[in-house]
Amino acid sequence: MSARKRTLLKVIILGDSGVGKTSLMNQYVNKKFSNQYKATIGADFLTKEVQVEDRLVTMQIWDTAGQERFQSLGVAFYRGADCCVLVYDVNVMKSFDNLDNWREEFLIQASPSDPENFPFVVLGNKVDVDGGNSRVVSEKKAKAWCAAKGGIPYFETSAKEDFNVDAAFQCIAKNALKNETEEEIYLPDTIDVNASRVPKASGCEC
């Protein structure tokens, strides 16, 4: 089979409101962090070119645009994802408990052809808060959950301090790419109605 031209990877980030999904994306793509929390407005997706082994790929990271707050994401959002990132806040037990729901929701909505082997990556964010003293989910507990779900890669991150963010996304890109080659299927020709679109290096102003 000839190599597929498309090297665009769709990555979606799920998790409870306020766990830092947008901050992680922003830190990774724009190297920016803001302490001010606002429910996500203004980010559709961010893109970043990534070198994975010998391939240069474009990673398109999709934010939930606040639609996760009342579980109001539609099937169209999940469709065609190459990797799903599950984020929780190590200081909030509920956000960890909800990982099960988010994973389930993804598998139902995206209905990947091989759900057993679909690449997830789990990020335990906000490890910087209060020097780690307010932490309620231990690394051991998180790793046990990941292992039970078929060995999901796990990273502890701090979007604020830019701790482990690059490493986590490098792993995300690698797994997304692995999924893509495995799922190499016939993609029928489709029409993009915005013929004038120029591929952007990063960001989307909408």
Add this chain to the structure above:
Amino acid sequence: MIEPNTFDAIVLGTGLPESILAASIAAAGKTVLHLDAYEGYLSPWASPSFSTLSSFASSGGCLPKASFSAEEELTFSPEEIEYKILEVKDAPALYSHVKVSPAHDESSLGRLNRYSLDLAGPKVVFCAGPLVDALVSAQADHHVRFKGVEASFIWRDGQMTAVPASRSDVFRDKTLSLADKRFLMRFFKLVADYTDSEGGTSGELAAENLDRPFVEFLRRQQLPTLIREIILYAIALVDDDQEQVSDVASLVSTKDGLQALALYLASASRFPDAPGAFLYPMYGHGDLPQAFCRCAAVRGALYVLRMPVVSLLLDKESGDCKGVQIASGQVLHSEKVIASPTFCVEQPATSESTPTTTSSAVDAEEDAHLRSSDVPSTSSERHETGGDSTKVARCLCITDQSFQPGLSTVMVIFPPNSLHGRKSKVVRALQLGSAADVCPDGKYIVQFSVKCSDATEAEETLQAAKDALFRVDDSEDDLESEKPKLLWSIFFIQDVSNPLQAIRGLKMSVMPDGTIDYRSMMKYTETIFHELFPEKEFFPKLPATSTSDEGEGDAVADGIDGL
């Protein structure tokens, strides 16, 4: 609980017009709360799964509602309601006469979870039409990919004739006679002259002739019957019989006819990758509302699905819309509420269109104002639904092969009275395959629709259209056996009429109508937007980097040049 509790607009239901309104209002910098009682963006505009459509059928035509459960986040202490409360109910019988012809063997349908079945089907999108423009201006375009409709055919005397999409198509066509080709070429030239002149033409196309019936104009061109039918029903997409007219209101004017032709020609040449003038959204039409909702969310609109609205709140004095109360008990404030036609709000008045409240009499001046503000939408609505046909019959079929070997996404037009000598309106059919990702490999979906006023007649008409395309069971005839086999089908009648609404600040959205494209829906949606936010632009134009926002005239001129 939902925070904040006051919004510039509250939108109820996630049908396409409601979703476009949510996106356009959010794009205008206003705050929006978008509520839906259903799960997963289900609406009369959605493309439900096989199982959802099955429960729709077994309930006699009710969209299965999500069960409401008060989640932790929604708990709050109720506030006192100082408004007049109007109970919100489900609209009565939007669908009727639902009939399923089940598969003899369900395994013959393949993987059932691969199906997306358009409740509003058949529908297509004009490449140069207003929906594509709105998608691009809203920056919703990267959420939807399209498949080009590969070919259109017109059915006459038991045969299919290809509909030419462009001047080069006319040259290549093998079914048209040389004389027919000459007629068509001359006619396309005439349309080009008309669009170039921007209406300032003389002679045949002088202004005084433009209001006369389009069909008379075509007759004066001495076009052969087949060509006239192609132009009227397959290119201008007219739905009512123009030759034997029962209702003068259903006659299309020369001006409207020419505009439709210009749009068709502009559409045929808009995207180099599109084989013709029409597009079909990948995964079905249900992805369109989701794309607009995503855009609205990106611009700050708040989304709450599975949340029924229990009542509409009106000002006790003026009777104006003030907000809604949702199933959790919370009151949400907005002076502008847009409601899907799946909602039914009891009228505050006893008479049909006069808004009065029981608590206070509305003075005559107020009354007159309310009614006049409703005139534009009501009149355009009546215009679009075309005479008395306030219902549309739809049929979705699953078959085992394409009725046009080698082609997948194909449209067929059955012009008036073309089915076994039956008296019928225009029947439209659209075949979709796995290329559009709406069914498993090797299966096809064929959607049919016809405007109707009588259910039995409509069912018989659609049956005749199905017989034309599909194999009659157990036929010994060799010719018959080459046709696709019908594996499963659902038939239903859908209400198109839209309830009159006389509460200031409340706008009712529309059901999918009997047309095959989105022009009338877009027009209606834009009208509602301007009525609610007269000072704002409907999807402000993007900076010059985009080519999507040329005026219609430019787009049309481009289209003609491309021929």
